[in-house]
Amino acid sequence: MGKIKPDFAFFYNNKIRAILFQTFALAAIAYIFYSGYSNFSTNVEIRGIQTGFDFLSAESGFDIAEFLIDYSSNSSNLRVFYVGLINTVVVSIIGIIFASIIGLIIGVARLSNNWLIAKLAGGYVELFRNIPILLQILFWYNLILAVLPNPKNSFEFFGAIFINLRGIYLPKPIFADGFIWVILALIIGIVLRAAIKRHFANKKALTGLGTNTLAYSLLMIIGLPVLVYFSFGMPIDFDYPALKGFNFKGGSSLSPEFFALAFALSVYTATYIAEAIRTGIESVPVGQKEAALALGLTPRQSLKLIILPQALKVAIPPIINQYLNLTKNSSLATAIGYPEIMSVFAGTVLNQAGQAVEIILMTMAVYLLISLVIATILNIVNRRMNIKGTSDAGI
Template sequence: MAEKEGPLTPSKPAPWNNPAVRSIAFQALAILAVGYFFYVIFQNTLTNMEKRGISTGFGFLTEPSGFGILMSLVDYSEASSYGRTFVVGLLNTLLISVLGIFFATLIGFTVGVARLSSNWLLAKIATVYIETLRNIPLLLQMFFWYFAVLAALPSPNKSIEWGGNFFLNNRGLYFPRPIFEDGSGFVGAAVVIAIAAIVLMAKWAHRRQETTGQQFHTVYVSIGILIGLPVLAYFAAGMPISLEYAALKGFNFQGGMRIIPELMALLWAISFYTAAFIAEIVRAGILAVSHGQTEAANALGLRPAPTLRLVVVPQALRVIIPPLTSQFLNLAKNSSLATAIGYPDLVAVFMGTTLNQTGQAVEIVAMTMAVYLAISLTISAFMNWYNKRKALVER
């Protein structure tokens, strides 16, 4: 029998072959490289800006801007500061993003379901819609709506009219504006109370169904509360809200509310374009629910509507939500194309006009990018939370 040897001790690798040492060295090198890169850029920028006489810092935000903006949700005039300009642009960007997400989701779900319809004609129309719109660049669609369709609208004195209250012409879409007088706060409060009541009722109905199995039809009661309570409050407070109608005075409309053509073109283009992608997502989501689920629901005696609402849709939503999130993000980012047709969004008024006037490229580009990053992160955080709620709970 051979003599027993002692346990083999692994020879210690040379330090340059030791993975742990190498990893630290690589990382240190990476930090140095990135640090040096930023240092060089920083130095170059400072020299270049000094040479061109551009000041640095955020002091410019308090200076008066001196230019007007086509549309603003808050008070704004030429005397307002650049900081105010930033706020106006930001609000306009948020407005188009929210409206776009709303309409794109609505159209997208409709078209997606239509594409799966058993009606051959309807399914084909939906297919043509999707395949046409998603293969044409958004910017081109925006130009088409703005320069070809909306520019061809009649002048104000030949407006297209609906019911004497809505007017469409090349200056925009006019509709009545609600005027809030004293006491309209009651109506607002009534709306809030109605919503709270509906939420509480839904929770109660859900709990009752869980414990006793008895169903409670919340839909009609909810609609009743949502309409009834504010209407009651409206009359109780002495009808504090009235409408101001738009009317043709001279060459243009006065009063009422106006949606500028830029907003219309942007909203149209962005909703229809994103809807084509959402429709495909919805279709994929519904197809991902196996047909056995529907058959099982039918076998249990569920009628088509509850089958869809209780069995198919909840399962489809799990597949739909993650890609839907990225479409919403795309929409928010795509809203920046507004600058090409002159809608005053953040990129147009801040990264465009303000940058041209002040020349402070670094601060302005950084602020704009930070805003979009913040919007992106907020939407994805919200959708992650929603996704977690809808996700399959596995034991």
């Protein structure tokens, strides 16, 4: 081993190396972007593709089956973007709600003392977790279309709900003027309930006497709005679906696409949520429960005050991650044609306008934004869930 020649010592300096290396990396990336951009501009010219965001104000010219904001084929492409975005959010929220419910049930069932229940829950997780979500979406969609009858032979429930292969038709509520008071009553009821809860919690802290607040809660949250509802003369009406020609008119409907997508997303994501809940509960040492019982807490109190806060701290971050995954997976709707942003904006509009770069970037931006929002929520939750006095709560 000889000494490094002084001429080269310059290159053996770590700082200088770092600068050189980073300059090189930046230059390489700049070159990739530059050559990509110049290729892009020549390609665009050769193929006569337009650039820029003018296409957003152009007329879309196609119909969308499901929309929550005003939409017609005369609406602009930007409107299509909003319709798709709202549909993405709707199917994600529905999926998240049902995935949480199923996941909670399955996760708790896996830990059941009942051998059969525990095994069935385990089987559910292993079955649905190991089938790709896209396959599940296609399967349920295919099954729905294969099993359900045509509109003339719909399954009928109480003359108000109809199920056929065009979807599920439900009565649509029409709210009259007075209905705002019912909603107001509900809000007031919730506020009052919170106040009552707090009052009795304070009383318990002072005197040690607990009070069952269930009756008050029911009275405030259900009783008050119902009272107002009747006193304003039942300000709600229903528009019933009815068979007209080959299809149902009126009412509100859920398409089979929506149903298949929401169902598959819930069933699939529920397996992960169930696992997160199981891991969370199992992460609490048995000694905690024993200690709680030894201190004289009732099983219910020990669950509520000792077990759950610790279990949730472990379970909630992965569950929120699964919510994000569910939202991203909702983009697979493009395979069955539920009009969310991926299928209707990055699909139909892209095919018509041909401006792939702008459209794909806008779609990606939407998902990035959703990811960012969920990541922020996760951070806030993480900070709140930190139990004071544990090692990772910070000093």
